[in-house]
Amino acid sequence: MQIATPYLMFLGDVPDTLAAKTAYGIVDWRPEWCVGQLRMPGCAADLGIPDLTLPQAVERGCRTLVVGVVNAGGVLPDHWIAEIVAALEAGLDVASGLHVALSSVEPIAKAAAANGRALHDVRLSAERFPTGKGTRRPGRRLLTVGTDCSVGKKYTVLALERAMRERGLDADFRATGQTGVFISGKGVAIDAVVADFISGAVESISPAADPGHWDLIEGQGSLFHPSFAGVSLGLLHGAQPDAFVVCHEPTRTRMRGVEHPLPTIREVIDLTVRLGRLTNPGIRAVGIAVNTQALEEDEARKLLSALADEHGLPATDPVRFGVDEIVERLTAEYPEPRP
Amino acid sequence: MQIATPYLMFLGDVPDTLAAKTAYGIVDWRPEWCVGQLRMPGCAADLGIPDLTLPQAVERGCRTLVVGVVNAGGVLPDHWIAEIVAALEAGLDVASGLHVALSSVEPIAKAAAANGRALHDVRLSAERFPTGKGTRRPGRRLLTVGTDCSVGKKYTVLALERAMRERGLDADFRATGQTGVFISGKGVAIDAVVADFISGAVESISPAADPGHWDLIEGQGSLFHPSFAGVSLGLLHGAQPDAFVVCHEPTRTRMRGVEHPLPTIREVIDLTVRLGRLTNPGIRAVGIAVNTQALEEDEARKLLSALADEHGLPATDPVRFGVDEIVERLTAEYPEPRP
Incomplete structure (x- = not known):
């Protein structure tokens, strides 16, 4: 599209x-x-x-x-x-x-x-895709994942695109949801794709690229959400990300629309690495993005600092404090192109 | 349908x-x-x-x-x-x-x-489903899972249905693929459902049932298959199985249609339990079903016996040796209805 x-x-x-x-x-x-x-x-x-x-x-x-x-x-x-x-x-x-x-x-x-x-x-995908192949494609990829739905996954990749481009890095937002498709003028609302083609559709919107290029892929749902985990897993396998950022909303007590409690950030990191290794053995977390809207600024800073210490990762609120730290981590950790 | x-x-x-x-x-x-x-x-x-x-x-x-x-x-x-x-x-x-x-x-x-x-x-699902809720439904459920696609998941549940009914147990095959839908006269080809509704569709084909009833749900794909793992995970969450049987084909060296090696049976058991706990904390393996067609009978018996010892589970070839041992394990392990 x-x-x-x-x-x-x-x-x-x-x-x-x-x-x-x-x-x-x-x-x-x-x-x-x-x-x-x-x-x-x-x-x-x-x-x-x-x-x-x-x-x-x-x-x-x-x-x-x-x-x-x-x-x-x-x-x-x-x-x-x-x-x-x-x-x-x-x-x-x-x-x-x-x-x-x-x-x-x-x-x-x-x-x-x-x-x-x-x-x-945009919401109804009539397009047919090949099934996913899971084979390595040149270029670097980052995916946002979440402790739940609607925790800032789209905002975070868009903020990363902006910040990376400002530094002259070659980076593209890859949309997987309807608002994202409008924002990029292309992409696929992945939750509207026929189940057999989830990972194949993601492979097609993030094809083989220049080895130094970053695709910044919008995540969907959560591996821990009983309604949508299948979408999240197909998206993870198709995206074969080198790096991922965990998005979180700290005041939520139940996952959106269901009775299940939220997983911890640690659980999300562990499961994303375990499952993501299938298509990218080098997958690892490079940051934590928290929506701190409901917190006072000093409270927010305290929380982010505690998360950064706990996980050894940059932790920020992309809206409030930007994503520079995550971009710095990314450029430091991935100095080489991925052929 | x-x-x-x-x-x-x-x-x-x-x-x-x-x-x-x-x-x-x-x-x-x-x-x-x-x-x-x-x-x-x-x-x-x-x-x-x-x-x-x-x-x-x-x-x-x-x-x-x-x-x-x-x-x-x-x-x-x-x-x-x-x-x-x-x-x-x-x-x-x-x-x-x-x-x-x-x-x-x-x-x-x-x-x-x-x-x-x-x-x-049967192959094109026009039906709309609610999204999955992941809440506990009365009745018992068994799901077949696999080390790969096309390793006998449908055959195994159908053999279990036949054997359980012969013993007077209240058990129904629940179809999730096109041949299965023809065989049961109803069900959903789950790989044809829109991605957002995978687990919801499974919840709808295996609704709340009599506490002593067993739904025997046909598995699809594999959690380790890079093309279809999303379907398998949505199916696992929607099925919320109490019990699962791992299906395997011992002569295959690559997963169907891709370059990835097969996971071990142990890996499949571990990941199925880890991910399945989200909607059924009591989930566990009750058997191993192996397609031994390519092996001589004594070779097949040796393999099954080794697998049974290694995993502490009944291991059989449903076509060659039937599924009685798995049914016995099931009735022994789940003497109580699940309200």
């Missing part, structure tokens, strides 16, 4: 900012791609970028209308359909993170065909 | 018996459901059951035409389409293990609609 940039961000008439969470994530990380927003009467979200009509968006070079919102009930409201059709008629592609396939909505499918425009359903 | 029985087995004009492997598996395990076979001129396979015309099959009570064959190239040949349409017109449902969806073939879709018949694509 390759989405044409730049984007016109469609917000519909969502009742709150939470419904536009994906759109905010895209604007945060790719402001240069987000030329404007298209909001309908009653819309309660505002991305802080110019409101544009469709003709204005086309004039400013927009290539794709991005539907980065969710609608309560999961259906596509009729008045959104009309706006999406109008965008196709104005010459834009449409990329959507909705549960419903754009092509399954007849007026949208017709307008796309009539105007020769592409429809991208 | 619930397939109406009994079956008329469709063999088309396959050029050899290997192309009809699924059909042979169904006849082996459910001869009472396989009323007859429908073969076209040039067919080189023979299931050893009566050749029936469509009217004869209907007269003998057949409910479903089972397409348990593969065609070289993966396409559905035109002359098969005509026969499938005729079956729908004769009043049969059609169930297929082909890669192509029956409903995507226009004449088949039309004939099904016109005659009010069901189309089942």
Whole structure:
């Protein structure tokens, strides 16, 4: 999947900012791609970028209308359909993170065909992949893993990409979730892939690369999450990372959506190494990324310092304190390219 | 997915018996459901059951035409389409293990609609499942796991079902692969499920049961296979087995389709216990099932005896020596129902 940039961000008439969470994530990380927003009467979200009509968006070079919102009930409201059709008629592609396939909505499918425009359903993978092979590919890879879902795995790799590029390192974010796909303009929502092809899909989004290149691969779920561990394991095997960063949220007491307690960071490191060795015998942890939002700054610093001591790894909150220490560890530990 | 029985087995004009492997598996395990076979001129396979015309099959009570064959190239040949349409017109449902969806073939879709018949694509899961919850469900469960793919996991659970039922035990085979789904008339080809729902799908095919009941769940892949370990882990977590049997093929030197060596039986036991504890803290191995086809009988007995000593578990070849020892271990180790 390759989405044409730049984007016109469609917000519909969502009742709150939470419904536009994906759109905010895209604007945060790719402001240069987000030329404007298209909001309908009653819309309660505002991305802080110019409101544009469709003709204005086309004039400013927009290539794709991005539907980065969710609608309560999961259906596509009729008045959104009309706006999406109008965008196709104005010459834009449409990329959507909705549960419903754009092509399954007849007026949208017709307008796309009539105007020769592409429809991208980021959440629904129709793409077929080869099965994973597990053979070594040139290039370096880093994966974020977690003590749970939604603990900052995407944010951490994006922060690493930014920091590494600022130092002139050759590094690319590799998206495995829907917001990530919008942010990179490509990738695969790995949880939407057919089970047999999880590791194969990851191999295809992080192919053989220049030996000095770093792919920074967005992790998903957790090896300890009873709903999604299979996805996390297929992702780990396909990514064959040299290095991984453990992401954690210290105030959570239960894993998201289930009754299970969170594993410790030590357990995550041990199991990731044990299982990851299958496709990369040299795999090791290079850092800990903690979401300390719920803590006072001195509390946060104390926690990070204790974690760093306990594990012998740089520990940081990427939002609050950046990821420089992890990048330094990475460049120190992997001075050589990986042919 | 619930397939109406009994079956008329469709063999088309396959050029050899290997192309009809699924059909042979169904006849082996459910001869009472396989009323007859429908073969076209040039067919080189023979299931050893009566050749029936469509009217004869209907007269003998057949409910479903089972397409348990593969065609070289993966396409559905035109002359098969005509026969499938005729079956729908004769009043049969059609169930297929082909890669192509029956409903995507226009004449088949039309004939099904016109005659009010069901189309089942066993290999393509359109069904949506809840995500797995990992919470304890009443009833006992056994899962077969493997040192590799295709090492007898399905055969072993089916042999256990037969042996346990002969002793009056309440046990059901739970299918997770396409041949298994035909054999049980229901189940899910777990490798065809969307990645997010692997463990949820397994929870749904092995729901809460009578505390004394055993679900015998067909394993898939291997935790050590770089292509499919994610499927195996989601299956393990969803199955939450009390007991597992390790299946093995002693002459194989590389894992199927990849360059990786086979793990040892000990490694499989250790990792299955370590990962399986997440959803069933009491998980343990109750037997080893070895495909000794390539060995002389005395060699086979020697190997099994050595494995039994090494692991303190019954070790058998289910085809050659049956599974009585494993059933005895099971009844001895789990005398109590699991509420």
